[in-house]
Amino acid sequence: MEGRIRSLLLSCTASVFFIFNTPVYAVDLADDQVINPIIQPEIERMDFDESRINADNIEIVATLGILSIEDFGVNPMYGAKLAYRVSEGFFINTELGLSTAGKTTAESIFNVNLISDSDREFRYITFNLGYDIFPGEAFITDGVTYNTAFYVVAGLGDTSFAGADKFTFSWGAGYRLLASNSLAVYFDVRDHTFNLELAGDKKLTNNIEISVGFGMYF
C-alpha cells in the first residue's frame, strides 16, 4: 500500500513538474529604455540546430478492449504497443495483450474445469509490420479536422494460454486519429490465430480482439 501511495505521489509530482516547467523570460523593457538601432533587424538571429526539431517516430500506446477467446467466451483485455515509424506509410510494432479466459459452454453445462484457473491467463506478444493503406482526414465539425489513417497490420509471436506457448499469427486493421501533435487515439481489430489442443483435439482457433488505444509520439 505504501508503495502504491509513493508511486502515485511521485507520478503527481512528475506531472506537476512537466506542466509548470516552462521557460522563464526576461521582462520586456519599456520602449524609451531601448536604444533603437539604425537598421531594425527583421529576423531573430538563430543558428540552425537540428536537435531543436522534435522527431516523432516512436510511439507508445496503451490499449483496452475485449478479446474473444475461441470456446472460452469474450473477456476484457488490456495491453500495450510500441511502434516505430519507418517511412511515410510503413511502421513496425510490438504488441502485448493480457486477458483471462472464461468458461467454455461445456464447462458451464457439466460444471467441470477443462483447464486450471492459472492456465486461463491469456498473454500474447506479437511483432508486426503495418502499413497506412488509407491515410486521410476526419471532419468532426466544419472547423475541426483530424488527420487519420486506416492501416493494416500482420505479424507473428507467442501466446501463452492453457498451460503452453502457442505460435501465433496475428493480423488485423486499425484506425488512427491524431488528436494533437503528439497524441493519437486508436480503434483496432486483430485476429490472433493459433493451434489449440484441448482433450486431444487440435484445432486452429481465431481469437478476435477489439480495442481502443491512447498513444503518444516521442
Next chain:
Amino acid sequence: MHTRLIVVILLHLISFDIYAASKSDSLQQLEVAAPYLELHTGSGGGFPIFHVVERGELVKIIQKRARWFKIRTANDVEGWVHFDQMSQTIAPNGDPIEFSQTTQDDFIERNWEYGVLGGDFGGSPLFSVYGAYLFNPGFATELSYSKSIADKSSSTYYKLGIFMQPFPDFEYSPYFHLGTGSIKSVPISIAPQSTQRAQFANISFGIRKHLTERVILRLEYSNYVILNATNANDDNEEVREWKAGFAVFF
C-alpha cells in the same frame, strides 16, 4: 490497480503535450529560400496542399515524422512540408542548412541494431528477437532470444555470438555468425514429462540489406549442434534453422 496505472500514464501523456506546447518559442526557425513551400494538411503526399509560403518568409518547425515536417508560418498557419522542399530553406542568419539523412554510410557505421526474425527451426515455426552491438563495420556481437513452438514441445533459447561482415559496403552484405547458448524444451502434452535443458553451438550465414531510412532486411540460415541432447543415444543433435526479418539500427 491496472486502471490506475493507465490513468497515471494518460495524465503524463497529457502533461507532456502541454509541456511541448509551452516550449514553442524554442522551436527552430528557418527562412524559405526556395520560390515557395507547399503546406499539406497531413504528413503524406496525398494530403491536399492548402497553403503556400513564399521565399523570404520565416517558418518554425514544430515536429518531424518520417520525411515530413510540421511547420508554423508567421501567420500561425500550420501544415506539413516534405523533406525535399524543407531542405531548400536557410537559417535566419543566412547560413545554408542541411538536415541529417540516414544514408548508406550511416548504415555501415551503425553501432546498435535491434530486430525481429521469423522462420523455421527444425520444422517448427520460430520467432527471434535480437540486439547487436557493432565494434566496427565488419565485426559485432549479438544477443538473441528465440522461441520455437512445435506440436509436442516448445523450445526457448538464448544465444550469444559474434558476426563478421567481410563486405559491409555491399548492397547485399553477407555475414558469418558463430554463437553458443542454452536451449530449454518444455513438453506441451499433458502427460508428465520433464523440462530439458542443453547447451548448443551454431554457425550461421546470412545477408543484410539496407532497405530504407533506419531499416534493415535480414535473411539467415543456421546450423545448430545441440550437445548431449536427451535422445535415445544421448548423441549430439543437429538442427537446421531458416529465418528472415527486419531490424532497425542507430
